[in-house]
Amino acid sequence: xxxxxxxxxxxxxxxxxxxxxxxxxxxxxxxxxxxxxxxxxxxxxxxxxxxxxxxxxxxxxxxxxxxxxxxxxxxxxxxxxxxxxxxxxxxxxxxxxxx
Numbered sequence: 464x465x466x467x468x469x470x471x472x473x474x475x476x477x478x479x480x481x482x483x484x485x486x487x488x489x490x491x492x493x494x495x496x497x498x499x500x501x502x503x504x505x506x507x508x509x510x511x512x513x514x515x516x517x518x519x520x521x522x523x524x525x526x527x528x529x530x531x532x533x534x535x536x537x538x539x540x541x542x543x544x545x546x547x548x549x550x551x552x553x554x555x556x557x558x559x560x561x562x
Contacts, residue, residue, distance in 0.1 A: 503558040510560055518550040 525542035532538040548554060554561070 506558040
């Protein structure tokens with residue numbers, strides 16, 4: 464349990480530090496594009512586990528809905544579209560969390 468707490472604390476610290484650095488005024492140093500690229504990579508790494516959970520839970524939860532609807536083709540199309548959106552590589556490896 465303590466290992467999970469330590470891991471959660473480290474992830475929270477990295478996330479807070481990233482957010483604080485993103486909100487801080489610009490410093491002299493690397494070009495702004497380099498900072499944005501680095502921030503984008505960090506956001507991608509931090510968001511990936513959570514986006515993966517969304518994909519897995521959504522894919523798992525969609526089958527009972529399809530089954531309970533009596534195998535309705537419209538429900539199948541809707542759930543397939545949601546899976547295609549939230550399990551795509553563009554979504555999983557993107558640095559933005561779309562709502």
